[in-house]
Amino acid sequence: MNDASWNNPLRDDGDRRLPRIAGPSVLVLFGVTGDLSRKKLLPAIYDLANHGALPPGFGLIGFGRRDWSTEQFIAEIAPSIRENARTPFREEVWRQLTNGVRFVQGAFDDTDSFRRLRETLDDFDAEHGIGGNHAFYLSIPPKNFEQVIGQLNTHGMTDQSRGWKRAIIEKPFGHDLASSQVLNDVVSAAFPAESVFRIDHYLGKETVQNMLAFRFANMMYEPIWNRNFVSDVQITMAEDIGIGGRAGYYDGVGAARDVIQNHLFQLMALAAMEEPNSFSPTDLRREKEKVLEASAVVGDLRSHSANGQYAAGYQGGREVIGFLQEEGINPTSVTETYAAIRVDIDSRRWAGVPFFLRTAKRAPRRITEIALNFHRTPHMPFSQPDIEQLGVNSLVLRIQPNEGIQMVFGAKVPGTQMEIRQVGMDFSYTGSFTESSPEAYERLILDVLLGDPPLFPQQREVELSWQILDPVLDLWACSGTPEQYPAGTWGPANSDAMLARDGYAWRRP
Amino acid sequence: MMRLENTDARQINQALNEMRDQGRGASGQVLTLVINIDAYDTDEAMHMAEQAAEQHPSRILVARRGGTNTHPLNAAIKATSSTEVITLDFSGQMDRHVSSVLLPLLLPELPVVVWWPTRAPNELYADELCTLTNRLIVDSARATHPTTMLANLARDHRPCTTDLAWARLTRWRALLVAALDQARSKVLSASVTAPADSTPSDLMAAWLELKLSIAVERPEPDSGYPGLQSVELLTEAGPVVVRRISRTDAVLSLPGQPEREVALARRTMKALITEELTRLSGDTAFDELMDHIAKREG
Numbered sequence: 001m002n003d004a005s006w007n008n009p010l011r012d013d014g015d016r017r018l019p020r021i022a023g024p025s026v027l028v029l030f031g032v033t034g035d036l037s038r039k040k041l042l043p044a045i046y047d048l049a050n051h052g053a054l055p056p057g058f059g060l061i062g063f064g065r066r067d068w069s070t071e072q073f074i075a076e077i078a079p080s081i082r083e084n085a086r087t088p089f090r091e092e093v094w095r096q097l098t099n100g101v102r103f104v105q106g107a108f109d110d111t112d113s114f115r116r117l118r119e120t121l122d123d124f125d126a127e128h129g130i131g132g133n134h135a136f137y138l139s140i141p142p143k144n145f146e147q148v149i150g151q152l153n154t155h156g157m158t159d160q161s162r163g164w165k166r167a168i169i170e171k172p173f174g175h176d177l178a179s180s181q182v183l184n185d186v187v188s189a190a191f192p193a194e195s196v197f198r199i200d201h202y203l204g205k206e207t208v209q210n211m212l213a214f215r216f217a218n219m220m221y222e223p224i225w226n227r228n229f230v231s232d233v234q235i236t237m238a239e240d241i242g243i244g245g246r247a248g249y250y251d252g253v254g255a256a257r258d259v260i261q262n263h264l265f266q267l268m269a270l271a272a273m274e275e276p277n278s279f280s281p282t283d284l285r286r287e288k289e290k291v292l293e294a295s296a297v298v299g300d301l302r303s304h305s306a307n308g309q310y311a312a313g314y315q316g317g318r319e320v321i322g323f324l325q326e327e328g329i330n331p332t333s334v335t336e337t338y339a340a341i342r343v344d345i346d347s348r349r350w351a352g353v354p355f356f357l358r359t360a361k362r363a364p365r366r367i368t369e370i371a372l373n374f375h376r377t378p379h380m381p382f383s384q385p386d387i388e389q390l391g392v393n394s395l396v397l398r399i400q401p402n403e404g405i406q407m408v409f410g411a412k413v414p415g416t417q418m419e420i421r422q423v424g425m426d427f428s429y430t431g432s433f434t435e436s437s438p439e440a441y442e443r444l445i446l447d448v449l450l451g452d453p454p455l456f457p458q459q460r461e462v463e464l465s466w467q468i469l470d471p472v473l474d475l476w477a478c479s480g481t482p483e484q485y486p487a488g489t490w491g492p493a494n495s496d497a498m499l500a501r502d503g504y505a506w507r508r509p
Numbered sequence: 510m511m512r513l514e515n516t517d518a519r520q521i522n523q524a525l526n527e528m529r530d531q532g533r534g535a536s537g538q539v540l541t542l543v544i545n546i547d548a549y550d551t552d553e554a555m556h557m558a559e560q561a562a563e564q565h566p567s568r569i570l571v572a573r574r575g576g577t578n579t580h581p582l583n584a585a586i587k588a589t590s591s592t593e594v595i596t597l598d599f600s601g602q603m604d605r606h607v608s609s610v611l612l613p614l615l616l617p618e619l620p621v622v623v624w625w626p627t628r629a630p631n632e633l634y635a636d637e638l639c640t641l642t643n644r645l646i647v648d649s650a651r652a653t654h655p656t657t658m659l660a661n662l663a664r665d666h667r668p669c670t671t672d673l674a675w676a677r678l679t680r681w682r683a684l685l686v687a688a689l690d691q692a693r694s695k696v697l698s699a700s701v702t703a704p705a706d707s708t709p710s711d712l713m714a715a716w717l718e719l720k721l722s723i724a725v726e727r728p729e730p731d732s733g734y735p736g737l738q739s740v741e742l743l744t745e746a747g748p749v750v751v752r753r754i755s756r757t758d759a760v761l762s763l764p765g766q767p768e769r770e771v772a773l774a775r776r777t778m779k780a781l782i783t784e785e786l787t788r789l790s791g792d793t794a795f796d797e798l799m800d801h802i803a804k805r806e807g
Contacts, residue, residue: 015794
């Protein structure tokens with residue numbers, strides 16, 4: 001009866017109305033008391049339940065050090081779910097979800113607690129007909145991976161022979177190429193490559209999928225999506241906040257490892273890649289890998305990279321302290337909070353088009369975007385004063401906030417003789433479609449439960465990304481304290497100089 | 510809110526342009542939704558139209574038909590940053606020339622959807638509004654004679670026409686799919702319990718018939734909840750039952766497992782219409798189902 005070939009006659013691919021529903025499964029959450037769990041993961045799981053995307057009898061097992069009973073655990077997580085869920089809180093959904101919630105108290109080094117986890121899983125399987133399908137979400141520091149995965153292995157919880165076993169891991173995937181390989185060895189010792197899901201929550205955002213639709217479902221952008229028309233591409237992820245309470249994590253890691261290595265390289269790959277033959281995971285990954293293989297920071301590393309640390313100042317009307325004064329940060333730290341690099345992609349489509357990637361803490365505002373700047377018109381039948389106010393044409397894919405697309409071009413100012421000025425044409429996803437976009441984690445968790453991997457980067461992509469970044473990181477490691485930039489500004493002077501030397505300028509996002 | 514008495518489409522368009530000039534117009538709209546209601550319909554229909562408007566960045570044309578005003582056409586315009594709701598009161602002979610008013614008010618090129626929230630015409634495709642688009646939404650569950658209406662719909666069905674009675678079943682169907690995933694067993698027979706004249710239940714029974722190639726029993730219910738009450742699939746492993754116990758909950762039982770409560774709230778009109786407008790490309794599963802019903806009846 002439990003043969004894998006069983007086909008549910010009620011399932012129908014043509015039935016687009018039915019929500020994608022995960023099959024019977026249990027999600028085991030390590031690091032359940034962490035910030036990410038409270039703010040993102042648990043609310044996302046509730047939202048999935050609210051959409052009817054989780055099967056009845058779906059299991060959620062929290063594993064943590066606290067001395068909680070399951071009831072206490074449920075009472076603990078209820079407020080954060082109420083507060084952070086995207087969809088309204090409904091008692092009946094909550095009841096259904098909590099029926100499947102369990103808490104296992106334990107520590108990573110305690111064999112006994114993993115035996116209890118195993119028992120809890122076995123009991124749950126037997127009672128709810130889960131069929132041994134278990135996903136392990138490791139929302140814990142990578143240094144604990146080896147221990148936890150080892151324990152799972154010892155207690156027979158990674159055995160794929162009855163039901164699937166999947167591991168979900170979060171960035172950072174190492175701190176350089178070598179360490180990412182070590183980390184991968186640890187994980188792949190227990191889980192085969194197709195069962196490891198690396199979460200990059202940017203890839204779960206609708207806009208990234210919208211980007212695929214935008215580029216490959218439309219006729220009018222493809223002809224200009226190349227070096228003939230594009231002069232440079234600027235990918236920005238800026239945050240208005242400082243490092244907050246993350247000093248322990250951030251010092252020694254820095255902006256480039258935290259953001260460029262994963263999020264920005266993935267965005268770059270999606271923006272620059274050729275059209276995949278299909279959106280199957282293999283085809284999509286192949287195209288992204290081709291871009292990353294052809295990418296490098298070329299020439300003099302010093303002139304094609306820039307870094308900085310935010311200094312005390314005013315950010316958006318509030319006085320804030322500098323990075324080196326933050327609690328828990330070594331006052332002589334050389335960790336950067338601003339990182340920018342110029343990447344060149346050696347391909348027919350992009351040769352000679354610089355991709356400028358930057359990320360910043362304590363920027364003037366929070367924004368993530370990909371901007372394509374176009375060449376200037378080769379000949380202008382207008383006089384210089386007419387086009388004084390005309391900048392370059394650009395196409396901006398805004399990831400967050402307010403996901404959308406903006407086109408910037410010149411238009412005549414009404415009533416003047418002939419005066420041309422920059423105008424923006426804006427399309428907003430939230431404003432134009434009925435359903436509010438699901439949170440990235442909702443999408444990604446459901447994809448894991450369904451075993452649908454196109455949005456998850458694989459080890460090869462992680463390694464290629466480190467290959468691009470490692471030389472720059474090595475340079476910075478021996479360059480002393482990064483330049484200070486006042487909090488609330490768009491970064492240090494050496495970053496502006498980096499573009500100016502090559503004849504470009506940062507756009508103000 | 511701007512009111513125009515004894516007006517025409519030209520004046521309405523002018524008013525919309527003026528509002529836009531003053532920065533009160535809407536932008537980023539993705540479709541035109543025509544809502545057809547009767548002048549003597551209660552405020553409920555109007556309320557539903559407003560609910561839909563809340564949710565959808567679109568131009569909404571509420572056509573209130575068969576009024577008894579002195580003026581053949583009165584209009585009221587309300588605009589937010591994403592939606593314009595234009596209520597059109599048709600009286601006297603203007604009622605037979607509705608599309609002449611609607612056609613100039615449709616957004617260029619974007620999809621047009623016509624929705625009858627209450628009674629839809631008996632001869633749906635003969636209605637003048639069908640000249641505007643092929644995307645039609647009706648609601649057999651709210652018709653005066655639901656079963657007759659559903660039979661007519663199935664007989665005349667064309668792709669891109671959908672029935673909200675079908676959207677009411679989405680959660681039920683999802684639950685049954687998930688339940689059968691767990692039971693993993695061949696279904697031998699099925700029964701659908703509901704009061705007579707419930708078209709969602711008719712659709713549920715027909716869907717099970719079609720998908721499982723079995724006859725579906727239709728016992729009368731012994732409790733008083735309106736609408737679909739329970740679905741039972743008798744599998745080789747034992748019965749799979751979904752039974753409603755309140756407006757928000759149902760009980761699911763699976764072979765060899767304890768009964769458990771599952772969330773199964775009755776869906777709001779807003780949720781139903783959102784589901785319809787999310788997929789304008791048609792619903793092949795529903796087309797097949799209507800074919801099946803037509804063949805069975807025919």
